[in-house]
Amino acid sequence: MHRRLLSRSILLALGTVSAGGAIAAEAAAAEASAAAGTAPTQLDAMLVTGTRASNRTQFETLAPVDVFTKEDIKSVESTDLKDVLAQLVPSFVVQRLPMADGQVFVRPATLRGLSPDQTLVLVNGRRFHRSALLGNRGAQAADLAQIPTSAIKRIEVLRDGASAQYGSDAIAGVINIILEDGPGTEITAGYSQYSQGDGASRDFSARTGWALGDYGSLTVFAETSDSDATSRTRQRPDAIAFQAAHPTLAVPNPVQRWGQPDLESRRVGFNLKANLSDTLEAYAFGLYSHSDGVSDFNWRNPDTTAGAYRTTPIFPGWNLRDLYPVGFSPKYGNVQNDLQLVGGLRGEITPKLRWDVSASYGRNAIDYSLDNSINASLGPKSPTSFDLGRLTQTEKNANADFNYEWDVAALSKPINVAFGGEFRQEIYQVRAGDPASYAVGPGAAAGLEANANGAPGFSASQAGQWDQRSKAAYVDMEVPLGNRWSIGAAGRYEDFSSFGSTVDGKLSARFEITPDVALRGTVSTGFRAPTPAQLNTTSTTQGLDTRTLQIFTSGRLSPNDPLAQLLGAKPLKPEESRTASLGLTWRTGMGLSGSVDVYRIKLSDRFSQSASFAIPAGTPNPLGYTSVNYFTNDFDTTTTGVDVVGNYLRDLGAGRMTLTLAYNFNRTRVDSGSTSVATNETQRILFEERLPEHKGSFTGNWETGPWSFMARVRYYGPWTDSTGNAVGDIYQRFGEMAFLDLAASYRFNDHHSLRVGADNVLNSYPDEATFQASRGLIYSRNAPYDTDGGNLYAQYRFTY
Numbered sequence: 156m157h158r159r160l161l162s163r164s165i166l167l168a169l170g171t172v173s174a175g176g177a178i179a180a181e182a183a184a185a186e187a188s189a190a191a192g193t194a195p196t197q198l199d200a201m202l203v204t205g206t207r208a209s210n211r212t213q214f215e216t217l218a219p220v221d222v223f224t225k226e227d228i229k230s231v232e233s234t235d236l237k238d239v240l241a242q243l244v245p246s247f248v249v250q251r252l253p254m255a256d257g258q259v260f261v262r263p264a265t266l267r268g269l270s271p272d273q274t275l276v277l278v279n280g281r282r283f284h285r286s287a288l289l290g291n292r293g294a295q296a297a298d299l300a301q302i303p304t305s306a307i308k309r310i311e312v313l314r315d316g317a318s319a320q321y322g323s324d325a326i327a328g329v330i331n332i333i334l335e336d337g338p339g340t341e342i343t344a345g346y347s348q349y350s351q352g353d354g355a356s357r358d359f360s361a362r363t364g365w366a367l368g369d370y371g372s373l374t375v376f377a378e379t380s381d382s383d384a385t386s387r388t389r390q391r392p393d394a395i396a397f398q399a400a401h402p403t404l405a406v407p408n409p410v411q412r413w414g415q416p417d418l419e420s421r422r423v424g425f426n427l428k429a430n431l432s433d434t435l436e437a438y439a440f441g442l443y444s445h446s447d448g449v450s451d452f453n454w455r456n457p458d459t460t461a462g463a464y465r466t467t468p469i470f471p472g473w474n475l476r477d478l479y480p481v482g483f484s485p486k487y488g489n490v491q492n493d494l495q496l497v498g499g500l501r502g503e504i505t506p507k508l509r510w511d512v513s514a515s516y517g518r519n520a521i522d523y524s525l526d527n528s529i530n531a532s533l534g535p536k537s538p539t540s541f542d543l544g545r546l547t548q549t550e551k552n553a554n555a556d557f558n559y560e561w562d563v564a565a566l567s568k569p570i571n572v573a574f575g576g577e578f579r580q581e582i583y584q585v586r587a588g589d590p591a592s593y594a595v596g597p598g599a600a601a602g603l604e605a606n607a608n609g610a611p612g613f614s615a616s617q618a619g620q621w622d623q624r625s626k627a628a629y630v631d632m633e634v635p636l637g638n639r640w641s642i643g644a645a646g647r648y649e650d651f652s653s654f655g656s657t658v659d660g661k662l663s664a665r666f667e668i669t670p671d672v673a674l675r676g677t678v679s680t681g682f683r684a685p686t687p688a689q690l691n692t693t694s695t696t697q698g699l700d701t702r703t704l705q706i707f708t709s710g711r712l713s714p715n716d717p718l719a720q721l722l723g724a725k726p727l728k729p730e731e732s733r734t735a736s737l738g739l740t741w742r743t744g745m746g747l748s749g750s751v752d753v754y755r756i757k758l759s760d761r762f763s764q765s766a767s768f769a770i771p772a773g774t775p776n777p778l779g780y781t782s783v784n785y786f787t788n789d790f791d792t793t794t795t796g797v798d799v800v801g802n803y804l805r806d807l808g809a810g811r812m813t814l815t816l817a818y819n820f821n822r823t824r825v826d827s828g829s830t831s832v833a834t835n836e837t838q839r840i841l842f843e844e845r846l847p848e849h850k851g852s853f854t855g856n857w858e859t860g861p862w863s864f865m866a867r868v869r870y871y872g873p874w875t876d877s878t879g880n881a882v883g884d885i886y887q888r889f890g891e892m893a894f895l896d897l898a899a900s901y902r903f904n905d906h907h908s909l910r911v912g913a914d915n916v917l918n919s920y921p922d923e924a925t926f927q928a929s930r931g932l933i934y935s936r937n938a939p940y941d942t943d944g945g946n947l948y949a950q951y952r953f954t955y
Contacts, residue, residue, distance in 0.1 A: 245852065302332055322577065553578045593606055844888075869940075
C-alpha cells in the first residue's frame, strides 16, 4: 500500500503534459504558502500552464499566469466561457456581432488585441481544436463556447508568447481549461432576463464525480442553455416610408432585428483517471456539444430591392410581391456539433524520469440554413428555404512527452529537463449546399439576383477537402541558479507539409529581490501557421450598404485562385512574432499580492484580407460579385502594453474581504504593408482602433456567515467602428464605458444555496451608432461589450 500511495503522489506531480509539454502539479495553495512562510495569497496557487517543473506556484513562474478558480467562474452570470473570460481577464475582449453571418454564433475573442487564432486553447493541457468558421479577417480560432463552464475546475491564462513551448497559435498566450476530477455532486439551475423584458435564458447543469477506490476517479457532466433573442432596434426609415406609401399593408415594426440570436445549447462530457499499476496511469476525457440557433438578416424593401423584386418576361406573371408583399428579412440558421476526445498513458521509468503519451481527436461541424428567402434568378421555381452547406474542421494529435529531474552537484535544486515530439493533422471540408442556394438561374440575364438572398450557399466549385500535416520536436529546461535566480530556455522545431519548417526559441529569467518580491522577464520568437481552410477555401457573402441601402455581394478568394493571383495574391506563409516582457511580482504576509508586466509583440507577415477589388472587365463573374478580396500576409504590426493585477485579502468585521484589480493597456500600430496606405485604410483602422486600448475591472467580495456579496466595476476605453460599406467606409469613434455588476448569495446549509444579481445594474448603454441608423441599428454591432442593457438573474445550487 505504501508503494501505491507513493506512486500516486508521483503521478500527481507528473500531472498533464500538454501538446507543448506543460507538466501539471496538483497541490493545495495553503501548502505552498506555508512553505513560503507567508499568509495565503492569490499568487500561491500551484500551476499547470507555462512550466514543466512540478513544484511551481503562480508567484514563482518565469512568465505571468492568471489562475481563476471555480468560484471566480461562478461569479460571472453566463454559461458562455467567452463571456466569463471577458469579465475576468483584463486583456481578453469578445464581441457580440449581431447580424454578422456565422460570427453571431461563433464570436471572435482576442487576447492582448491580437487575432483570435493567435491564442492557443488547451483542455487539461491538450490542444483544443479550432472552429470550422473563418471569422474576422479570416481568423480560425478555437470556440471556447463549446466548453461547459460547469465542468471547469480552474482556468490558467499564460499571458506571454509560448510558441517555443506549445507550437502554432501561442503568440498572444495560452488559455488552459482544467476539468473537474474530484468526487461530489453539484446541480445548478438558473434563469436570467434583460431589463427590457427579452433575452430570457434558462440554464441547467449537473456534475457528479466518484473516487474509484485506489484505482482512480470518474467525473461526468451535462449542461443545457436555452436563450431567447434580444432586439435593440428602431424601425428603419425606409420601412417607415414604405408603410406610408402602402397604407393598406401591415409592415412589421421593426422589419429586422438587431440583437442576440435564439440559441439552444447542449453539452456533455467526462473526465477519467485510472491507476493501472504502482507507476502507470491511464487517463481520458471527452467533450460533446450541440447547438441550434437562428438570427435575422437585413430587410429587403420591395420598392428599392430591384434585384429581387424586378418583373421580367422571362417569368411571365411572377412577382415576388405576391410572396413577400411587405418585404422579407431572411432567417439565418446555424446547427453546430463539436467533439473532443483525448486518451493517454503516463508513468515513470525512474523516480526522476517520467513520461506521457497521448492521442486526441477533435471535430467541429457547422451546418448553415436560410429561411424566408428567395433565389430570385430562379423565379417561381425557387424554394424559400435553403440548405447552405456544411463546414467541418477535424484535427488529430499524437504526443510523446518526457520530463527529467537532473541533479547537478553545483546546484541546490535539480535542473528540470523536458523534451518530446508531436504529430498533428488538420483536415478541412466544405460540403456544397442545395443547388438552388448558389444557382445562377435564367432570370439573372434580366438582372434578378442569383444565389439564396442573404447568404449564398457553398457551391460545388467551392466544395472540397484539404489537409495539412506537421511534426514537431521540442526541448525545455528550467535551471535554478541558487536560491534567488532561475532561468529557462526552450526550443521547438516544427515542419509543415504545406510550407516547410520553422524554429522558435524562448529565454526566461527570474530574480527574487526578497522572498516576496521578484523580477521576471522573457524574450521569445513565435509563429502561427496558416490553416488548410485559409490556404484553400473561397466564400461568398452579402451585405447592405448603409448609404445606398442596396445589397452587395463580396467574394473572398483563395490565394491560389487564378483571379486572386491576377490581382496580386501570393502564397500564404506563417505569421512570425518576436515578444519581450518584463514584470515585477510581489506578495505579503498581510494578504496583498500582485504583478505588473510590460510587453512588446512585434508581428511580421500578419494575416488579414486584402483590399477589395472590382472584377476586371471581361473576367467571368458567374456568382455576381460586386467586389473580391483574398487572404494575404501583407503587413507588420507592433503591439505594446502593460498588465496590472492586484489582490488584497483581509478580515473585515465578522467576515472575509477580497479585493481584485485587473487592468490592461494595449496599443497596436501598423508598421508596414498595404494597410499603411490609403488603398486599405479600413484594415489599418481596424487593427489600430477597433478595440479599446484600456480595459479593466475592480471586484470586491465579502463573505460573512452564510452570506456572500460581490460588486464589480468593468471599464472599457474609447474605440472606433466602421460600416463595412461596398462604396467606402464610414467611421465613428465611441467613448469610454463603465458597467456595475452586483450579486448576493445565501447558503441555507451545506447543500443548498441561492444567488441573485444583476450585470450592468445601472442599465448603461453606449453612444448610439448614428452611421448605422439607416438600417435600424441603435448600438454598434461591433461593440467590445454587451449592448443589451441590464441583465437580472437568479441561480439555485445543490451540492453533495
